[in-house]
Amino acid sequence: MLFNFIPREFNFFDLFEKQIDCAIEAAMHLKEIVRKGYVDEESLKKMQDIEHKGDEAAHLIIDRLNKSFITPFDREDIHSLAKEMDDIADTINTIVNRLKVYKVTGADKNLIEFASIIEESVRTLAIAVKGMRNMEHSKSVVEACVEVNRLENVGDDLRDKVLAELFENEKDPIKVIKMKDIYQDAETVLDICEDVAHVVGSILVKQA
Amino acid sequence: MLFNFIPREFNFFDLFEKQIDCAIEAAMHLKEIVRKGYVDEESLKKMQDIEHKGDEAAHLIIDRLNKSFITPFDREDIHSLAKEMDDIADTINTIVNRLKVYKVTGADKNLIEFASIIEESVRTLAIAVKGMRNMEHSKSVVEACVEVNRLENVGDDLRDKVLAELFENEKDPIKVIKMKDIYQDAETVLDICEDVAHVVGSILVKQA
């Protein structure tokens, strides 16, 4: 096998930061949409553009990884990190797409709450991801990862609460089907953030 | 650890081709079933036989991989390729099984359209998988991978369209539950084809 030698200073960190910035943008856009209470063509397009930008960064990371001989940390960790971060904007895009396809309209207070927690989690994750550049700041990285874990638990409790309410109060089964999907996707975003935090944590341990 | 040395010429490509041929068979059988509009015992049995044949090829690949010292490309890529290709026939089998379990009968034009796109995607993927044997044909491999990606997007749009129609027109919630599962499984097959294409693409990059 021949390697295309890439200068060893090829900067994975720049691309990880680009990915997490896309995730923040996606989270902010979701919050805006659920507050407004509907998805128009423009919002849908904007969401797809954000997801596309994130995809490009992820593909570039994988491509460089495949061509690089020397990497700043374990290859499989770089791969997981790129893939999991990509899943954040992807899953937020799924939520927005479902709102559109299912024609869900009206500001839903539960969804607004989910969107706030998602934004908080993604912003906290950004501290962890950006902190990897300089492992002297590992204390703040660890704290951010712990906080992302905490927010995942908050999300679990919120999902349980809103699903219990949905099954208790909503008599239209079609609406139950729709909102159940959307709430579960929202909780999935928080699960993915937790997965990213685990990868970051595991990189930290190996560098210690 | 002791290695069972396997002659280095053990041919993984033969098994990959067997796997993708099973996927094609599964896709053709699905198309036939959805056109006919019902699943009888014979079709179910045939589908399970195809899936079983694919399983055997996948298990053989993993087994040989575990025992081989030298492999034609990265071990984890061989593993992913075998696993993802196996998932194609598995998920097609899931669709056929659901049609049976849910007692869905009657030719559904949306499902027929999905089955056609799935067959096209799997056949295109076969060009990519078979092309790996001879990397001088890498141009046609790349083109096939790009086409599989395009078909995944076509599948996404189709799923959005048919789900929107389903929620708009179908008043029986039980039918909504059933068809939503089946359409989503159909789209998942296209996602898996795209995943296989990504693995093939990444093998190509490393060999470049």
Next chain:
Amino acid sequence: MLFNFIPREFNFFDLFEKQIDCAIEAAMHLKEIVRKGYVDEESLKKMQDIEHKGDEAAHLIIDRLNKSFITPFDREDIHSLAKEMDDIADTINTIVNRLKVYKVTGADKNLIEFASIIEESVRTLAIAVKGMRNMEHSKSVVEACVEVNRLENVGDDLRDKVLAELFENEKDPIKVIKMKDIYQDAETVLDICEDVAHVVGSILVKQA
């Protein structure tokens, strides 16, 4: 990169056994709950405690893996084993949580049957996992893995039967939504057991 050298005798097997014991505990607790026919606060708390104990063992394994230079078998197999075993108690916890959130009450004979198969599968898996400590017992490990595979097929058939009955007999779509989720989760536990058996089998092959 600096390694924290861990004495090579660090015992991964103790932690794997702790994990599978948690899975057994979870399976037994599930059986008790579904026989009783309701989830009270105490049962929910007990289930979360079991899951938490399993989580701790999994995290400890990953942590030690990241810090260890020498491992009893392939790093990726240790990682998969820890992750998949963790998923057993997690998914059982999901079932218990759904019973609570969906307010499903009353002993359901199908769910009792699933719980019995799950317990049998997890107990059989424990034979395989514990047998890894001493590969001279590999015959009993292989037999246990084969049996776990068989039980997964039994679970598939049971799921098909109960879903067909559910769609045939249950006229309340909300109940269909609830029970479909729960039966599918139950079958997923058996899938995960099969995945664990595959990892164990693959470790065995490599050690042969």
